[in-house]
Structure formats: C-alpha cells, structure tokens
Amino acid sequence: xxxxxxxxxxxxxxxxxxxxxxxxxxxxxxxxxxxxxxxxxxxxxxxxxxxxxxxxxxxxxxxxxxxxxxxxxxxxxxxxxxxxxxxxxxxxxxxxxxxxxxxxxxxxxxxxxxxxxxxxxxx
Amino acid sequence: xxxxxxxxxxxxxxxxxxxxxxxxxxxxxxxxxxxxxxxxxxxxxxxxxxxxxxxxxxxxxxxxxxxxxxxxxxxxxxxxxxxxxxxxxxxxxxxxxxxxxxxxxxxxxxxxxxxxxxxxxxxxxxxxxxxxxxxxxxxxxxxxxxxxxxxx
Numbered sequence: 003x004x005x006x007x008x009x010x011x012x013x014x015x016x017x018x019x020x021x022x023x024x025x026x027x028x029x030x031x032x033x034x035x036x037x038x039x040x041x042x043x044x045x046x047x048x049x050x051x052x053x054x055x056x057x058x059x060x061x062x063x064x065x066x067x068x069x070x071x072x073x074x075x076x077x078x079x080x081x082x083x084x085x086x087x088x089x090x091x092x093x094x095x096x097x098x099x100x101x102x103x104x105x106x107x108x109x110x111x112x113x114x115x116x117x118x119x120x121x122x123x124x125x
Numbered sequence: 126x127x128x129x130x131x132x133x134x135x136x137x138x139x140x141x142x143x144x145x146x147x148x149x150x151x152x153x154x155x156x157x158x159x160x161x162x163x164x165x166x167x168x169x170x171x172x173x174x175x176x177x178x179x180x181x182x183x184x185x186x187x188x189x190x191x192x193x194x195x196x197x198x199x200x201x202x203x204x205x206x207x208x209x210x211x212x213x214x215x216x217x218x219x220x221x222x223x224x225x226x227x228x229x230x231x232x233x234x235x236x237x238x239x240x241x242x243x244x245x246x247x248x249x250x251x252x253x254x255x256x257x258x259x260x261x262x263x264x265x266x267x268x269x270x271x272x273x274x275x276x277x
Contacts, residue, residue, distance in 0.1 A: 010237070013198050013212040020199075058218060058237055087222025092232060108219050109145030 003051035003124045006033045008041040008067065009085075010059040014108075018054055018085070021115050027123070038062025042070055050080065052122050055102075057086035057093070065100055072101040081122040085110065130274050131155050131257055133227035134181065137220045138261065138270050145219070146197045153260035158271060161256040162247050165189075165268065167205065169217035170239045170248060176231035178251050179274035181224075183217040185266075187242075192265040205242065214238035220270060251275065 005022060009015045015034050022032055033048065035041035039061040044050070053071065057064035064084055071077040081103040086093070089107045097105050106118055135152050142150040164182065167190040173179040185193065187205055194212030195202045202209050221235045241248065250256055256273045 011211050011215040011218075013194065013208060014215055016198060016200075058222075058235065060237060087219040088235075089223045089226035090229065090233070091226075093225075107223070109141050109223075111145060 004031055004033060004048055005052045005054065005123070006035060006041060006044060006048075006050045007054045008035040008038065008059070008064070009054075009056040010036055011056070012036075014056065017111055018115070021112055022119075024112075025116050025120070038064060038067035038070070041067055045071060045074070045077065049076065051124070052119075053077075053080065053082045054119075055082060055084050055086075057084060057088045057097070065096060068097065068100040068102055083119065083122065085115075127276055128155075130228065130276075131259065131272060133224035134220060134270050134272050135259055136227065137223035138183075138259070141216065141219050141223065142193075142261075142263065146193060146216075148193065148196055148263050148265060150261045150263045153262065155257050155259045158256040158258040161250050161271070161273070164246075164248070164271070166244060167210070167213055167242050168240065168246075168248065169213040170241065171217050171221040172236035173221065173233050173274065174236070175234040177233060177275050179254060179272065180248070180250055181217060181221045181273075182248060182271040183213065183220060183268065184271060185213065185268045189263075189266040189268055193263075193268075196265070210240045210242070214240050 007018050037059040055064045083104045084097050084102045085106045087108045142148045164184040166187045168184040171181045194209045218238050254273045259270045
C-alpha cells in the first residue's frame, strides 16, 4: 500500500514519515509531495492507498486537492486524511464537506498520530 | 486591540512547544511593542485576513531557532539551514492555525508563512494596528510571539 504524504514543509513531511517508518511501514511505500499539484500528478500515475494532506500549501491547497481527488473514480473511497494546523470549526466543516475521511489538527506526532492512522493502513 | 485576542496565541504557543517540540516554555506578560521592527534575527510571519486583518510574527535568535527546530525534528542542525527556516515557518503556521480555534468571533484565513532573517529588516505590519509582544522563556532562550489584529 502506497502512502502519499503531502506537505509544503519538509520538516513536517519527515516527522510524519518517521512516525510511519517507526511502525514498520517501508520507506519505499511512502511518497512525498510538496503541494497539491505535485500530489495530483503522483496520484494519477500511482495507485495510492492513503493520503496525508496538509491544508495550507502553494499552488493547489489541501482543500482543492481533496475535491480533485474525490472527482477521480479510483479515489472515490480512498482514505484522505487532512493533517493541518487549521483548528477552526468552519475549516473542519469545509474539509468534511469536500470529502475528507478524517481531520487531524497539528501539532501531532508519534503514537498519537499513529493511533489515528493505523486503522487506514494495511500492513 | 483587545486582550482577549492575545490569549489564544499564548495558549497555542505553550501547547505547541510543550506537546510537540518537547520544550517547556513560560509566557511573560504581553506588552505593547513600541518599535514593531525590534525583533530577533529569525522571524516567521503569517498574515491574517478574512473578517479581520492582522499578522503574527514568531521571532527567535539565530541560535534559538536552530535549537528549537533541531528538537522539533529530533535532528541536530548546526546552522541556519533552509530546513531550520522551513521549521520556523511551520511553527508560526501551527500557532496561527491553532489560535483560530479560540478566535471564533470571526472567520480568519491565514497566509502561507514567510521567513525573514538578518540583523536589520522591516516587517510591513498592518497599518494603524498596535503590535502586542508576548515574551516566552525556554531552555533554548527567549523568543516572542507578536500579534497585530484589528478589532471587529
């Protein structure tokens, strides 16, 4: 199962990636994208089983990415997890309406993050 | 600017450093920053727009920025690299995004973070709105969160 980690911060991508590899996810199964545009390019070529999506990113932001992915047949049911600092209720509502599977507010890392993600991961 | 707009930024900063970075911080008494450009060498900036307007600036000394981002990533940086700058941007992004939860009187959209470094720079703060500095102390030295937000 391929996991696509999308965040414009390299530091955050590495923190998420470390959480995954510490739980036996192979590095080869984790793909990184720096924004929504790159994520869409990767998602078209690959079959991604889980998306971890930041909200605030240049070019195509996380909300637009969620809408774009949900419009692609093969991702209609795929877990799309928003991991964002955007903690306001109206942001959560917008993301849910756009089709996110789960909404996780940063800061989060390690076991707390893994406990929220593990149910979406086939190991 | 009303005091009630400051508390969400104090709360978000303390939680971020304690729960995520892994550093205990102590917030000092907020004060009016007479010279809004009297900041440290490394500042992360987020613009606030929507139903109000403003900005948040997280300002560190060079050394504190390197140490805090090293601790955050569990990786030792020796200099002010692009990764350290990226980390400062993420920190201010989390502070602004989390503070929104308690600023629920109005809708706020936050910008992507920008970073400025050096010993002499000017931030173009929103005109006519005071800048409130919240000083913090930590094992990695002092830093500040500076907030300017128009009353609604």
